[in-house]
Amino acid sequence: MNDQAEKLRKIVDYVNVPEQTKTANAARVITVTSGKGGVGKTNLTVNLAIALSKMGLRVVILDVDFGLANIDVLLGMSTKYTILDLIRGDRSIFDVLADGPDNVKFLSGGSGVEELLQLRTNQLGRFISNISLLDKLFDVILIDTGAGLSANVMSFIMAADEVILVTTPEPTAITDAYALIKLVSRKDRHRIIKVVVNKADSVQEANDVLSKLYMVSDRFLSFKLQKLGYLLYDDIVPKSVKQQRPFCLSYPKSQASKQVWDLAGNLLAENGRGYNEDAAKGVKGFFNRLFGAFSGN
Numbered sequence: 001m002n003d004q005a006e007k008l009r010k011i012v013d014y015v016n017v018p019e020q021t022k023t024a025n026a027a028r029v030i031t032v033t034s035g036k037g038g039v040g041k042t043n044l045t046v047n048l049a050i051a052l053s054k055m056g057l058r059v060v061i062l063d064v065d066f067g068l069a070n071i072d073v074l075l076g077m078s079t080k081y082t083i084l085d086l087i088r089g090d091r092s093i094f095d096v097l098a099d100g101p102d103n104v105k106f107l108s109g110g111s112g113v114e115e116l117l118q119l120r121t122n123q124l125g126r127f128i129s130n131i132s133l134l135d136k137l138f139d140v141i142l143i144d145t146g147a148g149l150s151a152n153v154m155s156f157i158m159a160a161d162e163v164i165l166v167t168t169p170e171p172t173a174i175t176d177a178y179a180l181i182k183l184v185s186r187k188d189r190h191r192i193i194k195v196v197v198n199k200a201d202s203v204q205e206a207n208d209v210l211s212k213l214y215m216v217s218d219r220f221l222s223f224k225l226q227k228l229g230y231l232l233y234d235d236i237v238p239k240s241v242k243q244q245r246p247f248c249l250s251y252p253k254s255q256a257s258k259q260v261w262d263l264a265g266n267l268l269a270e271n272g273r274g275y276n277e278d279a280a281k282g283v284k285g286f287f288n289r290l291f292g293a294f295s296g297n
């Protein structure tokens with residue numbers, strides 16, 4: 001089967017799944033993270049969101065890389081409100097959702113996780129019921145985090161239904177990715193981690209890294225990773241960053257765009273393989289777990 005046919009098959013497979021196996025009442029909450037910083041999480045999140053949106057899904061990006069307004073910059077947009085306005089009860093969910101390109105919506109995490117921690121019980125209830133509306137409005141929520149291993153990022157990892165772990169072929173990035181897998185697997189042996197290798201020089205190199213991580217995790221942690229795929233090094237990525245326009249839009253025919261499209265296809269094809277929708281309770285479940293984690297429950 002050639003590439004194009006394979007891609008089409010993946011999309012058709014997805015479209016043909018019975019309605020109830022799609023995320024009917026709960027969005028798919030996916031945290032994008034990494035062990036080491038600067039491996040390409042934000043670029044992947046933005047372009048994956050656009051690809052998924054082009055495939056017909058309703059997608060929102062939640063930026064919780066607190067302090068660094070990364071996604072806004074990549075999208076060349078500024079946001080008026082953040083999730084903090086929602087938490088304080090000043091604004092509704094419809095006010096805080098910003099319009100990104102290609103129907104992708106964007107929700108800024110604001111400046112600090114501390115504010116989330118300080119929520120009083122009555123605020124918390126209101127916040128959860130507000131944010132739970134996202135389950136009705138979206139099929140997929142992509143959460144872009146800062147680089148791994150801090151307590152805050154771990155909370156977002158452990159609260160999500162699925163995790164996309166990004167690494168590059170650099171030994172330091174691989175070691176940090178492995179450290180993160182180790183930490184996550186100790187906390188929950190059934191957490192789903194899908195690995196993406198970014199900035200590889202060749203398909204061979206990317207697959208070697210995927211296999212190596214899969215093997216060491218299986219062997220030393222008895223933890224089975226999922227291989228989501230790869231994105232090769234491509235000059236149009238930094239170029240698009242400078243232009244503040246996602247490469248999937250500026251260079252739709254580029255190698256990087258095709259590979260993001262493949263990753264999106266893999267993500268959709270895997271819906272139902274390893275993804276336990278009964279256990280996943282969408283955005284509501286996510287924030288309940290998140291606050292549970294913060295309050296030490």
Ligand SMILES: Nc1ncnc2c1ncn2[C@@H]1O[C@H](COP(=O)(O)OP(=O)(O)OP(=O)(O)O)[C@@H](O)[C@H]1O
Binds near residue numbers: 037070145237
């Ligand atoms: N496939 C790629 N090819 C070439 N350059 C890339 C690729 N992916 C990302 N980059 C470059 O790597 C840099 C870091 O990317 P990005 O900001 O997406 O990483 P990050 O993991 O979100 O970083 P941080 O940990 O700081 O949030 C950017 O300058 C980007 O242009």
Ligand SMILES: [Mg+2]
Binds near residue numbers: 042043
């Ligand atoms: Mg980032």
